[in-house]
Amino acid sequence: MFKVGIIGVGNMGEAILNGIIKNSDIKPEEIIVSDINQERIDYIVNKYGVAGTDNNERLVKLSEIIFLAVKPKDFENTVNPIKDKFEGKILISVMAGIKIEKIKSILSKAFIVRIMPNTPALIGESATGISFDKSFPANKKEEIINLINTFGKSFLIDENLMDAFTGLAGSGPAYIFTIIDAFAQAGVKQGFSYNQALEIIVQTIKGSSKMVETLKEHPCVLRDKVSSPSGTTIYGLHQLEKGKIRDIIINTVEESTQRSKELSN
């Protein structure tokens, strides 16, 4: 028997695998992966020392906890032929936009968890939304949350908020990457090389995030502490407000949330 099975070891499947191996007591020998692509299985097996198979039925039979990390379009084709084998198994769905109700309509005898990680999972820093099915056994939740925390930090949310989580955190890294690039270009305009400006702004964002996280002060309080009367910061902040930065960010997350709702319906 394997403790964990991962069906579909693409980008997200590998990120999850990497986190579990690095940050839990589960050993590579206790993990099995499957994929439709044999080259991918060989690569993962060689790199991590886990077991591999091209047979999803075998994986499901042999695993206690199963991550399903195929693309949403491949969901039904992947599970339909082996749906009976999921009886009594814990299924953690990574698939964006597929509701627990839909998964349950096919895998009625599995215990279902839906998660929404984001790409920083690749370096163990995901912000991951988690929703448990109502019938999920209460005494198993902590173990699952700990498993998900191996590739980042998790947030237990009502499934109704999963589209909003997608708009805020799932798509979030792309917004932040765009902001980082814009600041780096701003640095270039002021005379830095792009690479130097990039390093400066990355460190600035990292340091500011850590301040919010560790000092537990409201971000506006921290902002006001660096805005001295008639100083450089308040002049810069005025431009951000003139450009309606809040309006833009609120609308960005709203649009993305709406799009997630459209796609999941």
Ligand SMILES: NC(=O)c1ccc[n+]([C@@H]2O[C@H](COP(=O)([O-])OP(=O)(O)OC[C@H]3O[C@@H](n4cnc5c(N)ncnc54)[C@H](OP(=O)(O)O)[C@@H]3O)[C@@H](O)[C@H]2O)c1
């Ligand atoms: N990447 C993200 O940032 C992110 C964030 C949140 C959620 N997700 C979710 O994570 C899931 C995986 O995304 P990804 O970016 O990791 O995709 P991906 O790189 O395409 O990985 C999916 C893997 O599953 C394989 N596969 C397809 N059908 C299969 C089957 N029947 N049995 C076994 N393996 C099969 C694919 O092989 P082929 O390539 O040969 O088809 C591929 O290797 C998606 O549902 C996505 O919505 C991703």
